[in-house]
Amino acid sequence: MAGHNLISRKSPVAKTLSRNLLVRMRIQLSILIVTVLAVLVMDSQGWVLRLENALFDYRITQTRSATVLPSAVKVVLIDESSMAKMSQSLGQFPWPRTVYAELLEFFDMAGAQAVLFDILFTEPERAQFGNSDSLSDHDARLVEATAEFPFSVHAAMFNLDTIDEELNDLNQALPPGVVEKFSIKQVQSNGTAKLNSFTLPLPELTAASSHLGLVGADPDEDGIYRRLRLLWPYQGDYFPAFSLAPLLINEPDPIIVSSPYQMRFNDRVIPTDKNDRLLINVYGDYRPYPIARIFQAYDQIKKGELDQLAIDPYEFENAVVFIGASAVGLEDIKSLANNRKAPGVYLHAAAYGNIIDDDGLRIAQPWVTRSAVIAAAILALVLIFMVPSFSLKIALLSALPVAWWFVTGRALEQNGVIAFSLPVLALLLTTGASFTYLSFTEGATKKRVKRMLSQYVSAAMLDQAMAQSDDILHAGDGVEEELSILFSDIRGFTNFSETLPAVDVVRLLNCHFSEMSEVIFNNSGTLDKFIGDAMMAFWGAPIQVNNHADLAVKAALDMLVQIVVVNQLLADKQLPPIEIGIGINTGRVILGNIGSDRKLDYTVIGDAVNLASRMEGITKSYGVPLVISESTRLSLQTDRPCLILDHVRVKGKLQPVPIYLPLPNQQEEPDNYQQHLDVASNGQAAFAAYQAGNWSEAESLYALLPFEKLRDLYLARIANFRVNSLPENWDGVYTFESK
Incomplete structure (x- = not known):
C-alpha cells in the first residue's frame, strides 16, 4: 500500500519512542537550566574570578610583551x-x-x-631637618x-x-x-x-x-x-x-x-x-x-x-x-x-x-557572558545527544574550548575582554552532567571499554574491538599473547632538552608524536604509551591478527618516511630537525589492563617487551634507523629482504640474538627491489665470512654495503682481529655491556 508507515503513530513502539524522546528532552532541558544557573551563581559569588584573572594575566602578558609606553x-x-x-x-x-x-x-x-x-x-x-615651626x-x-x-x-x-578609639577625624x-x-x-x-x-x-x-x-x-x-x-x-x-x-x-x-x-x-x-x-x-x-x-x-x-x-x-x-x-x-x-x-x-x-x-580594555557587558554561557551549554547538549560517534563527540567538545580560547584571544588583541572561564565551565558542567546521565542509561560497560581503547587504537580498529569488548574486559586478569612490539625514540634528545626552551621542547615532541601516532594507527597498531621522547606500540591486540610482525615492520618503515614530513613541520616552527631510532621484537607477552583502581593502562609486559626496547637502543651502534630481532624476521609472512647486522647479547640476556635491518619489499619499492635483495644477500655472505674468520672475503663484501657506519664498524673489527688474536671462546657474537 503506497505511503504506508512502517510504524503507526498509535502503535506501542511509536508511543514508547515518543515517550523516551520526551523524557530525554526534559532531561536535556533540566541539565541546561541547572548548568546555566550553577555557572551564574558561581560568577556572582566570584568563585571563578581567580582563575579568570590568572588567565587574563597570562594572555595580556603574551599579547602586550612587545608594546611600549606611548x-x-x-x-x-x-x-x-x-x-x-x-x-x-x-x-x-x-x-x-x-x-x-x-x-x-x-x-x-x-x-x-x-x-x-x-x-x-x-x-x-x-620633621626631618629640625627646622623651626616655619x-x-x-x-x-x-x-x-x-x-x-x-x-x-x-x-x-x-x-x-574603619572607626576605632584612636581615630576620631573621619568624614x-x-x-x-x-x-x-x-x-x-x-x-x-x-x-x-x-x-x-x-x-x-x-x-x-x-x-x-x-x-x-x-x-x-x-x-x-x-x-x-x-x-x-x-x-x-x-x-x-x-x-x-x-x-x-x-x-x-x-x-x-x-x-x-x-x-x-x-x-x-x-x-x-x-x-x-x-x-x-x-x-x-x-x-x-x-x-x-x-x-x-x-x-x-x-x-x-x-x-x-x-x-x-x-x-x-x-x-x-x-x-x-x-x-x-x-x-x-x-x-x-x-x-x-x-x-x-x-x-x-x-x-x-x-x-x-x-x-x-x-588603548583601554573594553569589558564585555554581562549579557555577552551570559549568552556565551547559554550557547556553550546548548552546544554541549547538541554534540553529546545528537552526534552518534563517541570519538567525534569528544573531538568536537575538545575543539570548543580551543575555539573559544581563539575567539577571546582575538578579542583581547582588539582590546576586548570576554570571559573565557564561565562558558568553558558551562561546557564542562553540561558535558559532565550529560555523560553521567548517559552512563546510567546506555551500557556503562561498553562505554568503559570504548573509552579505554580510544586512546590506544584508531577509530576503525576501535569499532572492531568493541565487538570483542567482553574479551577485552577479561584481559584485566592478564592473558598471554604473541605480539610484535615497537619502541622508538629521538636521537640526541637530551641535547634538545638542555638547549631548547621548555615550550619548544613540548612543541617538538607534540609535532613528532602527532605524526608518528597517525602512522601507527594507519598500520592498525595499538599506541601503548609515550615515555619521555620515546613511544611504544604493539600489534596483535586488541584485534588478533596473524601478520602482526608485517604490520609492525611496515609501520616502522613508514615512520622513517614520515620523519621527513616531521622535520619539514619542525622547520616551519623554527625548530631543529630530529632523527629517530626504532626497534621491533616479536614474542610472548602478558597483555592486560594494568594499574590501580584509579588508573588502568591497556598495556603489555614481559621479556619480549624489554628486548624490543634493547633493539631500539642499539640502532645507533650500527648506524641504522631500524633494528628487528630474529623472531620478528621469522614471523614475517610476506617476502621482505632483511640485512643481517650482527649476532648480539644484549644487557641482561645470555642467549645471543640475530638482529636485522628490514628493507622495502617489492610492493613498496618495485624499482629498487632487486637492489635491496642484493644488499641483503651481500650482507649475509659478508657476515658468514666474518663469523668464519675469512677476513679478506668479509672485507671485500662489507665494502660493497651502502651503509657507511655498518661497513666501517666491521672493517674496524676485522683490522683489530688481524692485529690481535681472537679470544679463545669467540663465537662471532658481540656483547653489549650497557642498555
Whole structure:
C-alpha cells in the first residue's frame, strides 16, 4: 500500500519512542537550566574570578610583551642606583625637596606638558631637618616652583578607614578651597564609593598647586593591581584620578558622564568597568629614566656642557612625565598583570597611556557572558545527544574550548575582554552532567571499554574491538599473547632538552608524536604509551591478527618516511630537525589492563617487551634507523629482504640474538627491489665470512654495503682481529655491556 508507515503513530513502539524522546528532552532541558544557573551563581559569588584573572594575566602578558609606553608619556624613577649615586651629594633619602623643585625647572625648560609626582608630600620637611615651626627653605622652594609651574600635579589620597578609639577625624570636610579648586564640577555618575578620610599635600603646597590627582589603587582579591578608579567621590564632589589629571591641564572644565562600562570625558570615550574603574592595558616596556640621569643632564646644562648630555631635554617636549619610585625601600612596588614587582607609578602611566591612545580594555557587558554561557551549554547538549560517534563527540567538545580560547584571544588583541572561564565551565558542567546521565542509561560497560581503547587504537580498529569488548574486559586478569612490539625514540634528545626552551621542547615532541601516532594507527597498531621522547606500540591486540610482525615492520618503515614530513613541520616552527631510532621484537607477552583502581593502562609486559626496547637502543651502534630481532624476521609472512647486522647479547640476556635491518619489499619499492635483495644477500655472505674468520672475503663484501657506519664498524673489527688474536671462546657474537 503506497505511503504506508512502517510504524503507526498509535502503535506501542511509536508511543514508547515518543515517550523516551520526551523524557530525554526534559532531561536535556533540566541539565541546561541547572548548568546555566550553577555557572551564574558561581560568577556572582566570584568563585571563578581567580582563575579568570590568572588567565587574563597570562594572555595580556603574551599579547602586550612587545608594546611600549606611548612616546608622549614618560616615567622617571627614583631607583636603587639613583639613590646610591645621589646620596653622595644629598645624603640619605628622603632628599631635600629642592630636588623636586629643580625637576620642575628641568621639565619646564624641556617643554614638558605636565609633571606628576607620585609622591605624597604630606608632612613638612622640618620633621626631618629640625627646622623651626616655619616652612623650611626646601619646602618653600618646592611650593614656589609648584606655583611657578602650573603644569605640575601633586598626589593626594581618599580612603575608607574603619572607626576605632584612636581615630576620631573621619568624614571631615575637606579644607577650604580644595573642592572649589580641584573638584570636577560637571559630573554625572552613579558611583557608590563611600570614602571617609583624606590625605592632602601640606597646606602651603596644596594652596600653590594648580592640580591634584588621586593616587589610590585597590588590588583584586589575589593581590594583583589590574584596575584604577578614574573618579574619586568625596562628600558629593568628584575629583580626578592621577591618570586623569593631565587631561584637565588642557581641558580644565570637562563634562564627564559616567555609566557602567564607559566614561565620557567631553568627546573622549574611556572604557571602564561597572564601578568607574579602568582595566589597565599594561605595556611590555615603560622605558623609565633614572632620576640620577635627569639631574646629571641638568647639571651639565647649568655648566654649559652641552656636547654629550646624559639625556636630551627635548625627549620630554610636550610629554606628560610621571615621577615615582622603584627602590624597594620606598615601598611602592606593586604586582601588575604582567609584572609582579613593578613600580606603582607604572599603573598611572599605563592608565594615562591607555586613555590618550584610546588603548583601554573594553569589558564585555554581562549579557555577552551570559549568552556565551547559554550557547556553550546548548552546544554541549547538541554534540553529546545528537552526534552518534563517541570519538567525534569528544573531538568536537575538545575543539570548543580551543575555539573559544581563539575567539577571546582575538578579542583581547582588539582590546576586548570576554570571559573565557564561565562558558568553558558551562561546557564542562553540561558535558559532565550529560555523560553521567548517559552512563546510567546506555551500557556503562561498553562505554568503559570504548573509552579505554580510544586512546590506544584508531577509530576503525576501535569499532572492531568493541565487538570483542567482553574479551577485552577479561584481559584485566592478564592473558598471554604473541605480539610484535615497537619502541622508538629521538636521537640526541637530551641535547634538545638542555638547549631548547621548555615550550619548544613540548612543541617538538607534540609535532613528532602527532605524526608518528597517525602512522601507527594507519598500520592498525595499538599506541601503548609515550615515555619521555620515546613511544611504544604493539600489534596483535586488541584485534588478533596473524601478520602482526608485517604490520609492525611496515609501520616502522613508514615512520622513517614520515620523519621527513616531521622535520619539514619542525622547520616551519623554527625548530631543529630530529632523527629517530626504532626497534621491533616479536614474542610472548602478558597483555592486560594494568594499574590501580584509579588508573588502568591497556598495556603489555614481559621479556619480549624489554628486548624490543634493547633493539631500539642499539640502532645507533650500527648506524641504522631500524633494528628487528630474529623472531620478528621469522614471523614475517610476506617476502621482505632483511640485512643481517650482527649476532648480539644484549644487557641482561645470555642467549645471543640475530638482529636485522628490514628493507622495502617489492610492493613498496618495485624499482629498487632487486637492489635491496642484493644488499641483503651481500650482507649475509659478508657476515658468514666474518663469523668464519675469512677476513679478506668479509672485507671485500662489507665494502660493497651502502651503509657507511655498518661497513666501517666491521672493517674496524676485522683490522683489530688481524692485529690481535681472537679470544679463545669467540663465537662471532658481540656483547653489549650497557642498555
